Amino acid sequence: EAPGAQAAFNQASENVAVPNNFVPNGSAEVPIQGEKYQFQTEVSRLMSIVINSLYKTPEIFLRELISNGSDALDKIRFRSLTDPAALGSNPDLKVTIAVHKDQRIVTITDTGVGMTKEDLQKNLGTIAKSGTSEFLETMSGDKADMDLIGKFGVGFYSVFLVADKVRVTSKNNDDDQYIWESTAVDDFTIAKDPAGNTLGRGTQIAIHLKEDQDQYLDDKRLQQLVTKYSEFINFPIYIRRTKTKTVEPEATKESENKDSDDSEEAVVEEAKDEESKDKSAPVTVTYEEDDLMNSNKPIWIRDPKTITQTEYDEFYPVLAREPGASPMAYSHFRAEGEVEFRSIMYVPKEAPKDLFQRLDNTHANVKLYVKRVFITDDSKEFLPRWLSFLKVVVDAEDAPLNVSRETVQSNKSIKSISKHLIKKFFDLLKQLSQDEKKYAAFIKEYGTSLKLGVLEDGANMRKIARFIRYHSSHSDDYTSLEAYVSRMKKGQKHIFFFTGSSVDEIKQSPFVESLLARGYEVLYMHDTVDEIVLTHLANFEGKPFQNVAKSDLKLGDEEENKESEKELEEKFLPLLDWIKATLLNDIDKVRVSKRLTTSPAALVASDFGWTANMERLMEGQAKAKKDDAMHQFMKTQKKILEINPGHPLIISMLERASKDPKAFEHDKQFQEMTKVLYDITLVRSGYTLKEGVKSFAGRVENMLRVNLGVDTNAAATYEAPQAESRDEEEVKAEIEQREDILKADDEKPGSMSVEDMNKMLKEFTDNTNKAGGAGLKAAQVKAEDIVAEADEELDSDEPQEAVHDEL
Numbered sequence: 001e002a003p004g005a006q007a008a009f010n011q012a013s014e015n016v017a018v019p020n021n022f023v024p025n026g027s028a029e030v031p032i033q034g035e036k037y038q039f040q041t042e043v044s045r046l047m048s049i050v051i052n053s054l055y056k057t058p059e060i061f062l063r064e065l066i067s068n069g070s071d072a073l074d075k076i077r078f079r080s081l082t083d084p085a086a087l088g089s090n091p092d093l094k095v096t097i098a099v100h101k102d103q104r105i106v107t108i109t110d111t112g113v114g115m116t117k118e119d120l121q122k123n124l125g126t127i128a129k130s131g132t133s134e135f136l137e138t139m140s141g142d143k144a145d146m147d148l149i150g151k152f153g154v155g156f157y158s159v160f161l162v163a164d165k166v167r168v169t170s171k172n173n174d175d176d177q178y179i180w181e182s183t184a185v186d187d188f189t190i191a192k193d194p195a196g197n198t199l200g201r202g203t204q205i206a207i208h209l210k211e212d213q214d215q216y217l218d219d220k221r222l223q224q225l226v227t228k229y230s231e232f233i234n235f236p237i238y239i240r241r242t243k244t245k246t247v248e249p250e251a252t253k254e255s256e257n258k259d260s261d262d263s264e265e266a267v268v269e270e271a272k273d274e275e276s277k278d279k280s281a282p283v284t285v286t287y288e289e290d291d292l293m294n295s296n297k298p299i300w301i302r303d304p305k306t307i308t309q310t311e312y313d314e315f316y317p318v319l320a321r322e323p324g325a326s327p328m329a330y331s332h333f334r335a336e337g338e339v340e341f342r343s344i345m346y347v348p349k350e351a352p353k354d355l356f357q358r359l360d361n362t363h364a365n366v367k368l369y370v371k372r373v374f375i376t377d378d379s380k381e382f383l384p385r386w387l388s389f390l391k392v393v394v395d396a397e398d399a400p401l402n403v404s405r406e407t408v409q410s411n412k413s414i415k416s417i418s419k420h421l422i423k424k425f426f427d428l429l430k431q432l433s434q435d436e437k438k439y440a441a442f443i444k445e446y447g448t449s450l451k452l453g454v455l456e457d458g459a460n461m462r463k464i465a466r467f468i469r470y471h472s473s474h475s476d477d478y479t480s481l482e483a484y485v486s487r488m489k490k491g492q493k494h495i496f497f498f499t500g501s502s503v504d505e506i507k508q509s510p511f512v513e514s515l516l517a518r519g520y521e522v523l524y525m526h527d528t529v530d531e532i533v534l535t536h537l538a539n540f541e542g543k544p545f546q547n548v549a550k551s552d553l554k555l556g557d558e559e560e561n562k563e564s565e566k567e568l569e570e571k572f573l574p575l576l577d578w579i580k581a582t583l584l585n586d587i588d589k590v591r592v593s594k595r596l597t598t599s600p601a602a603l604v605a606s607d608f609g610w611t612a613n614m615e616r617l618m619e620g621q622a623k624a625k626k627d628d629a630m631h632q633f634m635k636t637q638k639k640i641l642e643i644n645p646g647h648p649l650i651i652s653m654l655e656r657a658s659k660d661p662k663a664f665e666h667d668k669q670f671q672e673m674t675k676v677l678y679d680i681t682l683v684r685s686g687y688t689l690k691e692g693v694k695s696f697a698g699r700v701e702n703m704l705r706v707n708l709g710v711d712t713n714a715a716a717t718y719e720a721p722q723a724e725s726r727d728e729e730e731v732k733a734e735i736e737q738r739e740d741i742l743k744a745d746d747e748k749p750g751s752m753s754v755e756d757m758n759k760m761l762k763e764f765t766d767n768t769n770k771a772g773g774a775g776l777k778a779a780q781v782k783a784e785d786i787v788a789e790a791d792e793e794l795d796s797d798e799p800q801e802a803v804h805d806e807l
């Protein structure tokens, strides 16, 4: 066990004063002279988005700054595991919030890791977080997306919701104490603190409140907010208060002499009247004391029996760092065995929209503590990718404390923790699946994650398969594979399924109809991965999966019907030959179907060929994959056309083919009809038209012509009135005019001058006076305001478009 870690944690609960770097009430901050830096463009953009979208809930700045303080404390505590000297003379880990009413300043001070000069410049001037630029991109256009900002940690910059100036003083072990200061307009200044090292270690943020943000000077309001945002912080959070007490003169003398303890700085109230000068009378003294705002006992080490549902619900957004989010389910447990640990595992109510796109970046979803000391939250070794949607906190009792972020990977204990977590997840699933209605909500969000599990987690794939749910012809509710198996018919050997892009589309497929007509149940699969998942699983409890769109469909009654099938093949031979000859280039073979009831025909994939769904899936792949020889081979595999022997259209075609078996060589109209039949079958079976819509439409049109007795070669007559060309002179004049305008624009200064604006205002005023209406007078006053503002803006180099628009 690394020395100092547990000690540091214990000490954190003791009330020792933080060094108060802030200048006492009544005097102003010392101005600093330092280097100026520009904010990165993304930071400026983020700040303006934050301010525009969150102005209704400015108090979140407290949540963000407290959580930053807590992160900084986590970092120094982690460092102290391997370097006990890191805590130095300041082992007390905490956050202290103080109000300086006179200056309208709130300070938030932590004894965390602190920032070097370089850190200040990088962390509070740029955004390093991956995906931020993309996020900002999506935010800037659409107003509706403003809600998203709440879910995205807005971080430090949210302080400008309430502040017009912020000064961050920070001391890191590797550097001197530095000050960062900004008024949020374009730039910030960094300077070495002229006062020297007053913090010892850590960061103090001095927030100069905006005029309308007095609420944070109010003790009660501040306490209410700090309590709310520090509830699940594992370090003590204090509010520093000025209190008064009446003491006997002896006690006053004592506290005056007690200068080693600066947490209770006593000041004798100046005596105002003669009576109080009496040396024996009691005196009122003011002193400062830090009041603890949180219990700082992590929720996960508490006994579950003492924790309410609301507490679990409130801890979730803190753990997930998703303000406002709520969980769908959770499991709070203590695991014993190879590694002893406590854990709370949450299933979020909603899956992130881009769960699968950012699978590799975000599945570090376990926050690891060892004996309450935060170790890491960026290890991907705890849970497999398919469980990346979970949010978990793990606090291990006996994992070696020297686990560094880098060695987590190779740590044996981690493997054991991982096994346990997966087991607990299955327990949670079992519990969730007891209530099919609630479970339907889980499947809607995470069904695809479970399927990913089948593909990627060989050891657990059979177990996962039990928890997957599918739509089926049995009812509108989801079904499990177990339930399907229990409903299988006599002699049914396969689990029938069909894939398509939606349940509605599947229901209308010609493939499904015969099975339904015979009373078999079909699973409707509309998730893109379904077909691959089932190919992977191959069977459930020994029952093979059968795609009903494949040519090898076996219904289980083949033996009984063998005779009649043979007869049908013979009867339909003339039509089969006909079709084969006409569609030589399109199909592999044609046969009489045993799966169709109401559709005239269907196209089925050969045993190894792609079904329509698979074809769609493969077409969506990257170009390189699509050029691959295997892909090309599969894609060009011809299909099998099945015709419905009971369909009147097919029967009529058979009659015509029987009358003239050689007709396919000369009966053009009949050839066209066969091609149309093929095209509509292609579409109905879910494939796309190979030759595009044009030739299909041409064929249908031809059939209409024949039906109506219209000559197939007759062309449409239409005389289009021709648009006239413009006069050459007119075009020339237009070009010259354009050149003049461009030239004038080049010569003009970037924006309208104040003189121009005044001229414009004068014209406007004259017109107003002429018209004389009250409304116009009001407009005049407004116009004057605009010009006054414009004057200021011109001075400040701001873009002028808005002013022009308003004018």
Ligand SMILES: Nc1ncnc2c1ncn2[C@@H]1O[C@H](COP(=O)(O)OP(=O)(O)OP(=O)(O)O)[C@@H](O)[C@H]1O
Residues within 6 Å of the ligand: 064, 068, 069, 072, 110, 112, 113, 114, 115, 123, 124, 152, 153, 154, 155, 156, 157, 202, 203, 321
């Ligand atoms: N009190 C602090 N002590 C030490 N470093 C800090 C402190 N506050 C902020 N920082 C540094 O500044 C960085 C930027 O902070 P910011 O709050 O903007 O983003 P974040 O904390 O990384 O992410 P988010 O708040 O969105 O979860 C932090 O990552 C941290 O390195």
